[in-house]
Amino acid sequence: MKFYIETFGCQMNEHDSEKMDHLLQTGGFELAKDTIDADVIIVNTCCVREKAEQKFYSYMGRLKDLKIKQGKILGITGCIAQLEKEGIKKRLPFIDFSLGPSSIHKITEAIEHAVRKTDFLDFSENGYHPSAFVTPENKNNGVKAFVTIMKGCNNFCSYCVVPYVRGREVSRESSDILNEIKGLVKKGIKEVILLGQNVNSYNKANNDMSFPELLETINGIDRIERIRFVTSHPKDLSIKLIHCFGRLDKLCEQIHLPFQAGSDRVLGLMNRGYTADEYIDKIAQLRNCCDDIAITTDCIVGFPGEDKEAFDKTMELIQHVKFDGIFSFAYSTRRHTAASALPEEVPKEVALERLRHLQEVQKAITLKKNRSIEGKIVEVLVEGTSKNSEEEITGRTRTNKIVNFKGKRDMVGRITDVHIVKGCANSLKGEKPKIKEARYA
Ligand code: SAH
Ligand code: SF4
16 A cells, blocks of 8 residues: 655654654555555644644645545644544544544554544544654655654743643653664764754653753764754753753754744743843853854744834844844744733734744845855765756755755765855855865854
8 A cells, every 4th residue: 555644844743754654664555656646645734833724724625536536545643633633523524534643653553444444533642652752764865864852842832732732741761862873873874853842851850861961972972973953942951051062073053942032021921931131141152152053043923912112122132143044933823822812912914014024134134144154165964966956966064054066966975075155045055175174164
Protein backbone atom coordinates (compact mmCIF):
# COMPACT_ATOMS: atom_id res chain seq x y z
CA MET A 1 0.00 0.00 0.00
CA LYS A 2 1.22 3.47 -0.83
CA PHE A 3 0.91 6.47 1.50
CA TYR A 4 1.27 10.21 1.13
CA ILE A 5 1.61 12.72 4.00
CA GLU A 6 0.67 16.38 3.62
CA THR A 7 1.99 18.56 6.42
CA PHE A 8 0.70 21.89 7.70
CA GLY A 9 2.44 24.03 10.32
CA CYS A 10 5.71 24.14 12.17
CA GLN A 11 8.99 22.20 12.35
CA MET A 12 7.48 20.11 15.12
CA ASN A 13 4.83 18.93 12.67
CA GLU A 14 7.36 18.34 9.92
CA HIS A 15 9.31 16.19 12.33
CA ASP A 16 6.15 14.31 13.38
CA SER A 17 5.51 13.62 9.69
CA GLU A 18 9.06 12.28 9.37
CA LYS A 19 8.35 9.99 12.32
CA MET A 20 5.17 8.67 10.69
CA ASP A 21 6.99 8.31 7.39
CA HIS A 22 9.61 6.16 9.11
CA LEU A 23 7.04 4.06 10.97
CA LEU A 24 5.11 3.41 7.77
CA GLN A 25 8.11 2.62 5.58
CA THR A 26 9.50 0.21 8.16
CA GLY A 27 5.99 -1.20 8.60
CA GLY A 28 5.75 -2.31 4.96
CA PHE A 29 4.10 0.72 3.37
CA GLU A 30 5.53 2.45 0.35
CA LEU A 31 5.89 6.18 -0.21
CA ALA A 32 3.59 7.55 -2.95
CA LYS A 33 4.53 10.35 -5.38
CA ASP A 34 1.44 12.41 -4.61
CA THR A 35 -2.14 12.13 -3.36
CA ILE A 36 -3.33 10.58 -6.64
CA ASP A 37 -0.72 7.83 -6.52
CA ALA A 38 -1.50 7.09 -2.84
CA ASP A 39 -3.85 4.52 -1.30
CA VAL A 40 -3.65 6.26 2.06
CA ILE A 41 -3.56 10.03 2.52
CA ILE A 42 -2.54 11.44 5.88
CA VAL A 43 -3.01 15.13 6.59
CA ASN A 44 -0.89 16.34 9.50
CA THR A 45 -2.60 19.44 10.84
CA CYS A 46 -1.84 22.65 12.73
CA CYS A 47 -4.25 24.88 14.63
CA VAL A 48 -1.87 27.38 16.25
CA ARG A 49 -3.26 30.18 14.10
CA GLU A 50 -6.62 30.57 12.38
CA LYS A 51 -5.02 30.80 8.93
CA ALA A 52 -3.43 27.35 9.22
CA GLU A 53 -6.76 25.89 10.28
CA GLN A 54 -8.61 27.53 7.36
CA LYS A 55 -6.00 26.25 4.92
CA PHE A 56 -6.49 22.74 6.27
CA TYR A 57 -10.28 22.80 5.85
CA SER A 58 -10.06 24.08 2.28
CA TYR A 59 -7.46 21.38 1.48
CA MET A 60 -9.81 18.74 2.90
CA GLY A 61 -12.57 20.12 0.67
CA ARG A 62 -10.29 19.47 -2.32
CA LEU A 63 -9.44 15.94 -1.12
CA LYS A 64 -13.03 14.91 -0.55
CA ASP A 65 -13.79 13.94 -4.16
CA LEU A 66 -10.54 12.07 -4.57
CA LYS A 67 -11.23 10.13 -1.41
CA ILE A 68 -14.80 9.23 -2.31
CA LYS A 69 -14.38 8.54 -6.05
CA GLN A 70 -11.17 6.55 -5.74
CA GLY A 71 -11.90 4.89 -2.38
CA LYS A 72 -8.73 6.07 -0.72
CA ILE A 73 -8.12 5.92 3.00
CA LEU A 74 -7.96 9.40 4.48
CA GLY A 75 -6.85 10.23 8.00
CA ILE A 76 -5.92 13.36 9.88
CA THR A 77 -3.25 13.69 12.53
CA GLY A 78 -1.85 16.46 14.71
CA CYS A 79 -3.29 19.42 16.54
CA ILE A 80 -6.70 19.75 14.83
CA ALA A 81 -7.37 16.07 15.54
CA GLN A 82 -6.70 16.79 19.20
CA LEU A 83 -8.62 20.05 19.33
CA GLU A 84 -11.74 18.74 17.65
CA LYS A 85 -11.71 15.20 19.07
CA GLU A 86 -14.83 13.24 17.94
CA GLY A 87 -16.29 16.48 16.49
CA ILE A 88 -13.98 16.18 13.51
CA LYS A 89 -15.97 13.23 12.15
CA LYS A 90 -19.11 15.40 12.13
CA ARG A 91 -17.37 18.18 10.28
CA LEU A 92 -15.49 15.90 7.87
CA PRO A 93 -17.66 12.75 7.69
CA PHE A 94 -15.53 11.26 4.89
CA ILE A 95 -12.36 10.77 6.97
CA ASP A 96 -11.39 7.31 8.26
CA PHE A 97 -9.29 8.08 11.30
CA SER A 98 -7.96 10.84 13.48
CA LEU A 99 -4.82 10.76 15.66
CA GLY A 100 -3.74 13.49 18.09
CA PRO A 101 -0.05 14.53 18.24
CA SER A 102 0.60 12.19 21.17
CA SER A 103 -0.75 9.21 19.25
CA ILE A 104 1.11 9.36 15.97
CA HIS A 105 3.06 6.22 16.91
CA LYS A 106 -0.27 4.41 16.29
CA ILE A 107 -0.37 5.39 12.61
CA THR A 108 0.04 1.86 11.22
CA GLU A 109 -2.63 0.55 13.57
CA ALA A 110 -5.00 3.34 12.50
CA ILE A 111 -4.54 2.53 8.82
CA GLU A 112 -4.99 -1.21 9.37
CA HIS A 113 -8.15 -0.44 11.31
CA ALA A 114 -9.44 1.67 8.40
CA VAL A 115 -8.57 -1.06 5.85
CA ARG A 116 -10.69 -3.51 7.84
CA LYS A 117 -13.46 -0.89 7.55
CA THR A 118 -14.16 -0.99 11.24
CA ASP A 119 -15.51 2.10 12.98
CA PHE A 120 -13.96 5.52 12.78
CA LEU A 121 -10.93 5.57 14.99
CA ASP A 122 -10.30 8.48 17.31
CA PHE A 123 -6.92 8.41 19.00
CA SER A 124 -6.96 11.96 20.18
CA GLU A 125 -5.88 11.25 23.75
CA ASN A 126 -3.10 13.34 25.14
CA GLY A 127 -1.10 10.75 27.05
CA TYR A 128 2.64 10.27 26.98
CA HIS A 129 4.20 7.46 25.09
CA PRO A 130 7.99 7.06 24.90
CA SER A 131 7.84 5.90 21.30
CA ALA A 132 6.47 9.33 20.42
CA PHE A 133 10.19 10.08 20.32
CA VAL A 134 11.03 7.38 17.76
CA THR A 135 14.05 7.97 15.57
CA PRO A 136 12.92 8.79 12.07
CA GLU A 137 14.92 8.11 8.96
CA ASN A 138 16.38 11.50 8.27
CA LYS A 139 15.73 13.45 5.12
CA ASN A 140 17.79 16.37 3.77
CA ASN A 141 20.25 14.00 2.11
CA GLY A 142 21.41 12.75 5.48
CA VAL A 143 23.09 16.04 6.39
CA LYS A 144 21.04 17.24 9.33
CA ALA A 145 18.42 15.75 11.62
CA PHE A 146 15.84 16.94 14.10
CA VAL A 147 15.97 15.26 17.49
CA THR A 148 12.99 15.73 19.80
CA ILE A 149 14.19 16.35 23.36
CA MET A 150 10.94 17.40 24.98
CA LYS A 151 7.33 17.80 24.08
CA GLY A 152 4.36 19.77 25.32
CA CYS A 153 4.22 23.10 27.12
CA ASN A 154 3.38 24.33 30.62
CA ASN A 155 3.47 28.03 29.88
CA PHE A 156 -0.09 28.78 28.89
CA CYS A 157 0.61 32.00 27.06
CA SER A 158 -2.87 33.45 26.98
CA TYR A 159 -3.20 33.39 23.17
CA CYS A 160 -1.83 29.91 22.56
CA VAL A 161 -3.61 26.61 21.99
CA VAL A 162 -0.44 24.48 22.09
CA PRO A 163 -0.70 23.38 25.76
CA TYR A 164 -4.25 22.18 25.06
CA VAL A 165 -3.36 20.16 21.99
CA ARG A 166 0.17 19.01 22.77
CA GLY A 167 -0.29 18.49 26.50
CA ARG A 168 2.07 19.20 29.40
CA GLU A 169 5.86 19.24 29.19
CA VAL A 170 7.62 15.89 29.13
CA SER A 171 11.40 15.69 28.78
CA ARG A 172 13.02 12.76 27.10
CA GLU A 173 15.73 10.87 28.97
CA SER A 174 19.17 12.26 28.19
CA SER A 175 20.67 8.79 27.62
CA ASP A 176 18.01 8.15 25.00
CA ILE A 177 18.76 11.45 23.24
CA LEU A 178 22.51 10.82 23.27
CA ASN A 179 22.07 7.31 21.89
CA GLU A 180 19.90 8.64 19.11
CA ILE A 181 22.48 11.28 18.22
CA LYS A 182 25.33 8.74 18.23
CA GLY A 183 23.26 6.59 15.86
CA LEU A 184 22.66 9.57 13.58
CA VAL A 185 26.37 10.35 13.48
CA LYS A 186 27.05 6.79 12.33
CA LYS A 187 24.66 7.43 9.43
CA GLY A 188 26.67 10.50 8.48
CA ILE A 189 24.57 13.26 10.04
CA LYS A 190 26.61 16.45 10.53
CA GLU A 191 24.09 18.72 12.22
CA VAL A 192 21.52 18.07 14.93
CA ILE A 193 18.63 20.39 15.71
CA LEU A 194 17.22 19.75 19.17
CA LEU A 195 13.50 20.20 19.03
CA GLY A 196 10.82 21.04 21.59
CA GLN A 197 8.05 23.59 22.23
CA ASN A 198 10.30 24.95 24.97
CA VAL A 199 13.67 23.33 24.51
CA ASN A 200 15.31 25.44 27.16
CA SER A 201 12.99 24.21 29.90
CA TYR A 202 14.32 20.71 29.21
CA ASN A 203 14.42 18.71 32.47
CA LYS A 204 13.37 21.74 34.49
CA ALA A 205 11.35 19.50 36.80
CA ASN A 206 13.72 16.57 37.30
CA ASN A 207 17.29 15.65 38.12
CA ASP A 208 18.41 14.23 34.81
CA MET A 209 20.86 16.40 32.83
CA SER A 210 20.13 20.13 32.53
CA PHE A 211 19.83 21.67 29.07
CA PRO A 212 23.30 23.33 29.15
CA GLU A 213 24.79 20.01 30.33
CA LEU A 214 23.04 18.22 27.48
CA LEU A 215 24.48 20.70 24.97
CA GLU A 216 27.93 20.28 26.45
CA THR A 217 27.71 16.48 26.22
CA ILE A 218 26.51 16.59 22.61
CA ASN A 219 29.33 19.02 21.86
CA GLY A 220 31.73 16.28 22.97
CA ILE A 221 30.39 13.70 20.49
CA ASP A 222 32.89 13.03 17.71
CA ARG A 223 31.96 13.90 14.13
CA ILE A 224 29.00 16.11 15.06
CA GLU A 225 29.81 19.41 13.38
CA ARG A 226 26.90 21.62 14.30
CA ILE A 227 24.27 21.88 17.04
CA ARG A 228 21.17 24.08 17.02
CA PHE A 229 18.00 24.13 19.11
CA VAL A 230 14.49 25.47 18.70
CA THR A 231 12.32 27.02 20.26
CA SER A 232 13.46 28.86 23.37
CA HIS A 233 11.40 30.86 25.81
CA PRO A 234 13.07 34.08 27.03
CA LYS A 235 12.08 33.47 30.65
CA ASP A 236 13.94 30.12 30.67
CA LEU A 237 17.07 31.46 29.00
CA SER A 238 19.49 31.02 31.91
CA ILE A 239 22.94 32.59 32.26
CA LYS A 240 24.41 29.09 32.00
CA LEU A 241 22.69 28.58 28.67
CA ILE A 242 23.73 32.01 27.39
CA HIS A 243 27.33 31.16 28.25
CA CYS A 244 27.18 28.05 26.05
CA PHE A 245 27.29 30.38 23.03
CA GLY A 246 30.83 31.19 22.09
CA ARG A 247 32.07 28.49 24.52
CA LEU A 248 30.82 25.29 22.86
CA ASP A 249 32.50 25.20 19.47
CA LYS A 250 29.81 23.15 17.76
CA LEU A 251 26.88 25.24 19.02
CA CYS A 252 26.01 27.49 16.09
CA GLU A 253 25.89 31.25 16.56
CA GLN A 254 22.12 31.45 16.21
CA ILE A 255 19.03 31.52 18.43
CA HIS A 256 15.30 31.79 17.80
CA LEU A 257 13.88 33.72 20.76
CA PRO A 258 10.25 34.85 20.39
CA PHE A 259 9.50 38.21 22.06
CA GLN A 260 5.82 38.45 20.96
CA ALA A 261 5.26 42.10 22.02
CA GLY A 262 7.18 45.20 23.10
CA SER A 263 4.68 46.58 25.60
CA ASP A 264 4.91 45.33 29.19
CA ARG A 265 1.15 45.68 29.58
CA VAL A 266 0.54 43.44 26.55
CA LEU A 267 3.27 41.00 27.62
CA GLY A 268 1.44 40.77 30.98
CA LEU A 269 -1.88 40.11 29.24
CA MET A 270 -0.11 37.46 27.16
CA ASN A 271 1.23 35.82 30.34
CA ARG A 272 4.76 35.73 28.95
CA GLY A 273 6.58 36.10 32.27
CA TYR A 274 9.10 38.82 31.29
CA THR A 275 9.20 42.53 30.50
CA ALA A 276 10.55 44.15 27.33
CA ASP A 277 13.64 45.38 29.25
CA GLU A 278 14.32 41.90 30.56
CA TYR A 279 14.11 40.57 27.01
CA ILE A 280 16.46 43.28 25.72
CA ASP A 281 18.86 42.52 28.55
CA LYS A 282 18.98 38.83 27.56
CA ILE A 283 19.79 39.88 23.99
CA ALA A 284 22.63 42.07 25.29
CA GLN A 285 23.99 39.15 27.32
CA LEU A 286 23.82 36.84 24.31
CA ARG A 287 25.68 39.38 22.17
CA ASN A 288 28.22 39.84 24.95
CA CYS A 289 29.08 36.16 24.86
CA CYS A 290 28.94 35.91 21.10
CA ASP A 291 28.89 39.21 19.25
CA ASP A 292 27.96 37.84 15.83
CA ILE A 293 25.07 35.66 17.06
CA ALA A 294 22.08 35.77 14.68
CA ILE A 295 18.79 36.31 16.45
CA THR A 296 15.37 35.55 15.00
CA THR A 297 12.03 35.90 16.72
CA ASP A 298 8.24 35.56 16.62
CA CYS A 299 5.84 38.39 17.31
CA ILE A 300 2.10 38.96 17.33
CA VAL A 301 0.30 42.18 16.40
CA GLY A 302 -3.30 43.08 17.15
CA PHE A 303 -3.48 41.23 20.46
CA PRO A 304 -6.63 42.33 22.40
CA GLY A 305 -5.83 45.61 24.12
CA GLU A 306 -2.88 46.48 21.84
CA ASP A 307 -3.38 50.23 21.32
CA LYS A 308 -1.22 52.47 19.15
CA GLU A 309 1.20 53.10 22.01
CA ALA A 310 1.65 49.39 22.67
CA PHE A 311 2.25 48.69 18.97
CA ASP A 312 4.82 51.51 18.86
CA LYS A 313 6.67 49.73 21.69
CA THR A 314 6.82 46.59 19.57
CA MET A 315 8.30 48.64 16.72
CA GLU A 316 10.80 50.29 19.09
CA LEU A 317 11.97 46.89 20.28
CA ILE A 318 12.40 45.72 16.69
CA GLN A 319 14.39 48.85 15.78
CA HIS A 320 16.52 48.42 18.89
CA VAL A 321 17.32 44.71 18.65
CA LYS A 322 17.64 44.52 14.86
CA PHE A 323 16.66 40.88 14.45
CA ASP A 324 18.03 38.80 11.58
CA GLY A 325 14.47 37.74 10.82
CA ILE A 326 10.96 37.85 12.29
CA PHE A 327 8.02 35.48 11.93
CA SER A 328 5.18 37.92 12.49
CA PHE A 329 1.51 37.13 12.84
CA ALA A 330 -1.80 38.94 13.22
CA TYR A 331 -3.47 37.70 16.38
CA SER A 332 -6.25 35.15 15.91
CA THR A 333 -8.56 33.97 18.66
CA ARG A 334 -8.08 30.31 19.55
CA ARG A 335 -10.53 28.11 21.38
CA HIS A 336 -9.86 27.28 25.08
CA THR A 337 -7.30 30.06 25.47
CA ALA A 338 -7.53 32.73 28.20
CA ALA A 339 -7.20 35.53 25.63
CA SER A 340 -10.35 34.40 23.86
CA ALA A 341 -12.27 35.93 26.78
CA LEU A 342 -10.46 39.28 26.61
CA PRO A 343 -12.39 42.37 25.52
CA GLU A 344 -10.94 45.17 23.37
CA GLU A 345 -10.41 43.30 20.16
CA VAL A 346 -8.29 45.15 17.64
CA PRO A 347 -10.17 45.55 14.32
CA LYS A 348 -8.83 43.18 11.67
CA GLU A 349 -7.89 45.98 9.24
CA VAL A 350 -5.89 47.73 11.97
CA ALA A 351 -4.05 44.51 12.86
CA LEU A 352 -3.28 43.79 9.21
CA GLU A 353 -2.02 47.33 8.61
CA ARG A 354 0.26 47.02 11.66
CA LEU A 355 1.52 43.69 10.37
CA ARG A 356 2.23 45.18 6.94
CA HIS A 357 4.16 48.06 8.48
CA LEU A 358 6.16 45.77 10.78
CA GLN A 359 7.07 43.44 7.92
CA GLU A 360 8.19 46.33 5.73
CA VAL A 361 10.46 47.70 8.47
CA GLN A 362 11.87 44.25 9.20
CA LYS A 363 12.47 43.51 5.52
CA ALA A 364 14.83 46.47 5.33
CA ILE A 365 16.63 45.38 8.53
CA THR A 366 17.07 41.80 7.26
CA LEU A 367 18.32 43.00 3.88
CA LYS A 368 20.82 45.37 5.52
CA LYS A 369 22.09 42.53 7.72
CA ASN A 370 22.44 40.19 4.75
CA ARG A 371 24.24 42.88 2.74
CA SER A 372 26.68 43.43 5.59
CA ILE A 373 27.98 39.90 4.96
CA GLU A 374 28.94 40.73 1.35
CA GLY A 375 32.66 40.29 0.81
CA LYS A 376 33.09 37.93 3.77
CA ILE A 377 34.13 34.29 3.71
CA VAL A 378 31.66 32.10 5.60
CA GLU A 379 31.54 28.46 6.61
CA VAL A 380 28.70 26.63 4.84
CA LEU A 381 27.37 23.13 5.41
CA VAL A 382 26.03 22.03 2.01
CA GLU A 383 22.53 20.59 2.36
CA GLY A 384 21.49 19.88 -1.21
CA THR A 385 21.18 20.99 -4.77
CA SER A 386 19.34 24.20 -5.49
CA LYS A 387 15.69 24.13 -6.57
CA ASN A 388 16.34 26.88 -9.10
CA SER A 389 19.38 25.65 -10.97
CA GLU A 390 21.08 22.31 -11.63
CA GLU A 391 24.48 23.90 -11.29
CA GLU A 392 23.79 25.45 -7.91
CA ILE A 393 24.04 23.94 -4.47
CA THR A 394 22.58 25.27 -1.27
CA GLY A 395 23.60 25.23 2.35
CA ARG A 396 23.56 27.22 5.55
CA THR A 397 26.00 29.37 7.46
CA ARG A 398 26.49 28.72 11.15
CA THR A 399 24.17 31.70 11.65
CA ASN A 400 21.48 29.73 9.78
CA LYS A 401 21.43 31.86 6.65
CA ILE A 402 20.77 30.12 3.35
CA VAL A 403 23.62 30.39 0.83
CA ASN A 404 23.29 29.44 -2.85
CA PHE A 405 26.44 28.98 -4.92
CA LYS A 406 27.84 27.14 -7.92
CA GLY A 407 28.88 23.60 -7.11
CA LYS A 408 28.39 19.90 -7.70
CA ARG A 409 26.11 17.41 -5.97
CA ASP A 410 29.12 15.60 -4.45
CA MET A 411 29.59 18.60 -2.14
CA VAL A 412 26.38 17.70 -0.25
CA GLY A 413 27.20 16.94 3.38
CA ARG A 414 30.53 18.79 3.21
CA ILE A 415 31.56 21.94 5.05
CA THR A 416 33.19 24.50 2.82
CA ASP A 417 34.22 28.14 2.76
CA VAL A 418 32.09 30.38 0.59
CA HIS A 419 32.75 33.96 -0.44
CA ILE A 420 29.51 35.96 -0.13
CA VAL A 421 29.00 38.14 -3.18
CA LYS A 422 25.42 39.29 -2.59
CA GLY A 423 23.06 39.61 0.37
CA CYS A 424 19.43 39.19 -0.79
CA ALA A 425 16.09 39.46 1.06
CA ASN A 426 15.95 35.84 2.23
CA SER A 427 19.29 34.32 1.32
CA LEU A 428 22.89 34.95 0.34
CA LYS A 429 24.61 34.40 -3.00
CA GLY A 430 28.12 33.08 -2.88
CA GLU A 431 31.01 31.68 -4.83
CA LYS A 432 33.97 29.51 -4.01
CA PRO A 433 36.64 31.82 -2.57
CA LYS A 434 39.67 32.56 -4.67
CA ILE A 435 41.92 33.19 -1.70
CA LYS A 436 41.42 31.30 1.55
CA GLU A 437 40.92 33.70 4.37
CA ALA A 438 40.01 32.78 7.94
CA ARG A 439 37.25 35.27 8.50
CA TYR A 440 33.77 33.94 9.22
CA ALA A 441 30.42 35.72 9.40
N1 SAH B 1 6.64 27.17 21.48
C1 SAH B 1 7.02 28.16 20.62
C2 SAH B 1 6.13 28.32 19.40
C3 SAH B 1 4.69 28.46 19.57
S1 SAH B 1 3.67 28.66 18.19
C4 SAH B 1 7.19 29.43 21.41
O1 SAH B 1 6.74 29.56 22.52
O2 SAH B 1 7.83 30.31 20.92
C5 SAH B 1 4.58 29.72 17.11
C6 SAH B 1 4.20 31.16 17.12
O3 SAH B 1 2.86 31.33 16.69
C7 SAH B 1 4.24 31.83 18.49
O4 SAH B 1 5.53 32.18 18.88
C8 SAH B 1 3.35 33.04 18.25
O5 SAH B 1 4.10 34.14 17.76
C9 SAH B 1 2.38 32.57 17.17
N2 SAH B 1 1.04 32.36 17.73
C10 SAH B 1 0.65 31.44 18.63
N3 SAH B 1 -0.68 31.57 18.89
C11 SAH B 1 -1.13 32.60 18.14
C12 SAH B 1 -2.40 33.23 17.97
N4 SAH B 1 -3.46 32.83 18.65
N5 SAH B 1 -2.48 34.25 17.08
C13 SAH B 1 -1.41 34.67 16.38
N6 SAH B 1 -0.19 34.13 16.52
C14 SAH B 1 -0.04 33.11 17.38
FE1 SF4 C 1 2.42 28.48 23.17
FE2 SF4 C 1 3.60 30.02 24.95
FE3 SF4 C 1 3.87 27.38 25.10
FE4 SF4 C 1 5.06 28.72 23.13
S1 SF4 C 1 5.48 28.94 25.32
S2 SF4 C 1 3.89 26.83 22.95
S3 SF4 C 1 3.61 30.35 22.72
S4 SF4 C 1 1.99 28.50 25.38
